[in-house]
Amino acid sequence: xxxxxxxxxxxxxxxxxxxxxxxxxxxxxxxxxxxxxxxxxxxxxxxxxxxxxxxxxxxxxxxxxxxxxxxxxxxxxxxxxxxxxxxxxxxxxxxxxxxxxxxxxxxxxxxx
Amino acid sequence: xxxxxxxxxxxxxxxxxxxxxxxxxxxxxxxxxxxxxxxxxxxxxxxxxxxxxxxxxxxxxxxxxxxxxxxxxxxxxxxxxxxxxxxxxxxxxxxxxxxxxxxxxxxxxxxxx
Numbered sequence: 144x145x146x147x148x149x150x151x152x153x154x155x156x157x158x159x160x161x162x163x164x165x166x167x168x169x170x171x172x173x174x175x176x177x178x179x180x181x182x183x184x185x186x187x188x189x190x191x192x193x194x195x196x197x198x199x200x201x202x203x204x205x206x207x208x209x210x211x212x213x214x215x216x217x218x219x220x221x222x223x224x225x226x227x228x229x230x231x232x233x234x235x236x237x238x239x240x241x242x243x244x245x246x247x248x249x250x251x252x253x254x255x
Numbered sequence: 256x257x258x259x260x261x262x263x264x265x266x267x268x269x270x271x272x273x274x275x276x277x278x279x280x281x282x283x284x285x286x287x288x289x290x291x292x293x294x295x296x297x298x299x300x301x302x303x304x305x306x307x308x309x310x311x312x313x314x315x316x317x318x319x320x321x322x323x324x325x326x327x328x329x330x331x332x333x334x335x336x337x338x339x340x341x342x343x344x345x346x347x348x349x350x351x352x353x354x355x356x357x358x359x360x361x362x363x364x365x366x367x368x
Binding site: 147174175177179184185186187188191231233235236241242243244245246247248 | 287289296297298299300301304306312314345354356357358359360361362
């Protein structure tokens with residue numbers, strides 16, 4: 144059975160700290176890994192990763208995939224209170240059909 | 256640009272009552288459409304997906320059903336709600352190719368009492 148495990152489940156940091164969120168997966172015939180940010184409502188797309196070792200970057204957020212060790216990390220530098228959210232990792236692969244397999248998420252709280 | 260709408264935003268329904276949630280997409284043609292449920296403490300679970308009008312695939316057996324009467328309209332229904340149907344229902348769309356990024360609507364929070 145395909146699995147996506149995120150850690151930690153929750154995290155509290157101070158503004159300005161750097162955080163690293165983890166996502167490990169066991170998915171047959173992996174094709175892509177996606178990161179989403181979920182505040183009160185809909186998850187918003189952050190990154191899609193398909194190749195190992197290539198960092199994707201958007202402002203203070205960056206992410207990288209390791210297909211050999213089957214994990215990805217999401218880094219947020221110089222955190223701000225607006226980064227407080229649940230960060231979701233999702234993995235797609237042929238055996239999952241059209242579904243994305245989601246982890247349970249990491250809840251991040253950035254305090255002033 | 257593409258936008259996705261869901262309504263209602265919030266719904267409180269008694270056990271045994273029917274349900275109809277609607278999702279529409281603008282700014283794209285022939286999208287794949289998805290219904291997910293997010294229950295407290297659990298990850299997003301795919302309920303249904305559709306690759307075209309009238310084509311529905313169910314991922315999880317339950318008392319819910321889905322329909323796609325038009326290209327950009329996706330409806331989630333139930334004849335009789337259960338307490339366990341409470342949750343946050345999200346509609347998403349993607350391009351036609353598999354493994355494309357899925358983009359989510361604002362969601363409907365359903366509470367069954």
